Amino acid sequence: MVLNVGVIGTGNIGSDHVRRLATQVSGARVAALFDVDGERAGAVADRVGARVHSQAADVIEDIQVDAVVIASPGDTHADLVLACVAADKPVLCEKPLATTVESALKVLEAEVAHGRRLTRVGFMRRHDPGYRAVKVAVDDGSVGEPLLMHCVHRNASVPAGFTSDMSLTDSVIHEIDAARWLLGDEIVAATVVAVRPSPLATNGMRDPQLVLLETAGGAVVDVEVFLHCQYGYDVRCEVVGANGTVSLDTPTTGALTRSGRREQAVPEDWRVRFAPAYLDELQQWVDGVASGNGGGGGSSAWDGYAATAVAQACVASLSSGARTAVGLVDRPTLYA
Ligand SMILES: NC(=O)c1ccc[n+]([C@@H]2O[C@H](COP(=O)([O-])OP(=O)(O)OC[C@H]3O[C@@H](n4cnc5c(N)ncnc54)[C@H](O)[C@@H]3O)[C@@H](O)[C@H]2O)c1
Numbered sequence: 001m002v003l004n005v006g007v008i009g010t011g012n013i014g015s016d017h018v019r020r021l022a023t024q025v026s027g028a029r030v031a032a033l034f035d036v037d038g039e040r041a042g043a044v045a046d047r048v049g050a051r052v053h054s055q056a057a058d059v060i061e062d063i064q065v066d067a068v069v070i071a072s073p074g075d076t077h078a079d080l081v082l083a084c085v086a087a088d089k090p091v092l093c094e095k096p097l098a099t100t101v102e103s104a105l106k107v108l109e110a111e112v113a114h115g116r117r118l119t120r121v122g123f124m125r126r127h128d129p130g131y132r133a134v135k136v137a138v139d140d141g142s143v144g145e146p147l148l149m150h151c152v153h154r155n156a157s158v159p160a161g162f163t164s165d166m167s168l169t170d171s172v173i174h175e176i177d178a179a180r181w182l183l184g185d186e187i188v189a190a191t192v193v194a195v196r197p198s199p200l201a202t203n204g205m206r207d208p209q210l211v212l213l214e215t216a217g218g219a220v221v222d223v224e225v226f227l228h229c230q231y232g233y234d235v236r237c238e239v240v241g242a243n244g245t246v247s248l249d250t251p252t253t254g255a256l257t258r259s260g261r262r263e264q265a266v267p268e269d270w271r272v273r274f275a276p277a278y279l280d281e282l283q284q285w286v287d288g289v290a291s292g293n294g295g296g297g298g299s300s301a302w303d304g305y306a307a308t309a310v311a312q313a314c315v316a317s318l319s320s321g322a323r324t325a326v327g328l329v330d331r332p333t334l335y336a
């Protein structure tokens with residue numbers, strides 16, 4: 001059986017997902033797509049032989065579309081996921097699930113009322129071989145009880161219009177999900193410290209920032225987020241346990257040793273660094289949907305809601321300078 005996928009949003013990651021679905025993922029084809037930029041949608045559709053619709057709702061309601069990928073901007077996600085749930089279609093929604101806690105909660109409530117998990121959120125680090133190795137070492141007790149997690153999230157630069165809040169809601173949200181997943185615990189408080197801004201940060205953006213996250217069980221996670229680091233894309237993670245530590249290997253594209261020097265390449269951006277993770281994420285989702293489990297596994301609507309709630313607490317802390325508690329609703333049994 002071939003899964004017919006509809007894609008909404010064909011910008012950077014949407015067009016990458018279309019290409020992967022059409023050429024690398026087995027058991028799937030891109031049947032239909034939509035982007036508000038019709039020219040862009042048309043060019044992407046031509047490459048893979050997909051239909052172009054004139055609105056997002058038509059992709060979701062297309063009877064030949066079995067499942068939907070959402071890769072439009074974050075503030076469009078919640079309404080589109082709600083439409084997928086109403087149409088009973090499995091959906092892989094790029095992060096974030098929603099840009100407000102209220103809209104994330106609406107998705108959660110809709111899915112619970114529907115009675116079946118249909119939503120998966122694109123937290124692809126759960127599919128990265130390095131993060132998976134860290135998860136195995138934490139889960140099998142190799143490092144003992146996890147106490148601390150140190151993270152670094154650096155981008156060479158960010159697009160115009162990126163804001164201080166987006167460092168938290170768009171970038172640190174990956175560490176928020178990774179911490180909840182690796183430590184198996186909810187985050188209950190966040191504190192954000194804005195560092196003296198890099199002279200290269202434009203439009204008054206507070207960059208870098210330091211983020212402290214506290215889990216219900218008392219573990220603490222620190223994240224340096226620095227989105228104008230210039231030299232490349234650098235994501236690091238170390239979990240410190242009672243008996244040892246486990247850290248992410250930073251993949252490089254080669255090590256050159258000559259003339260008394262050793263040089264290692266740094267990935268240019270997330271496209272390069274996480275390419276295998278995006279592919280694994282899509283393949284697992286397609287396989288999951290095809291086997292009738294709605295694409296379950298990976299990050300659920302609950303994970304998307306919790307991550308949004310923590311990111312919003314970070315935004316509040318950045319603005320107030322105070323430690324901010326995270327309030328989550330009770331976890332519905334659908335996500336037990
Ligand atoms: N998981 C990851 O590592 C990762 C990486 C990059 C982006 N993302 C997420 O993917 C989403 C898209 O990011 P991007 O970098 O591809 O952005 P982008 O700006 O390159 O692409 C967004 C596309 O959506 C289109 N669009 C805008 N409004 C729309 C609407 N209402 N309906 C349909 N299409 C619409 C735009 O025309 C554009 O083509 C964001 O939520 C972002 O956070 C995730």
Ligand SMILES: O[C@H]1[C@H](O)[C@@H](O)[C@H](O)[C@@H](O)[C@H]1O
Nearest residue numbers: 153155158170171172174270
């Ligand atoms: O949207 C992107 C994407 O999510 C990347 O994975 C992250 O590293 C960037 O900081 C963010 O801006």
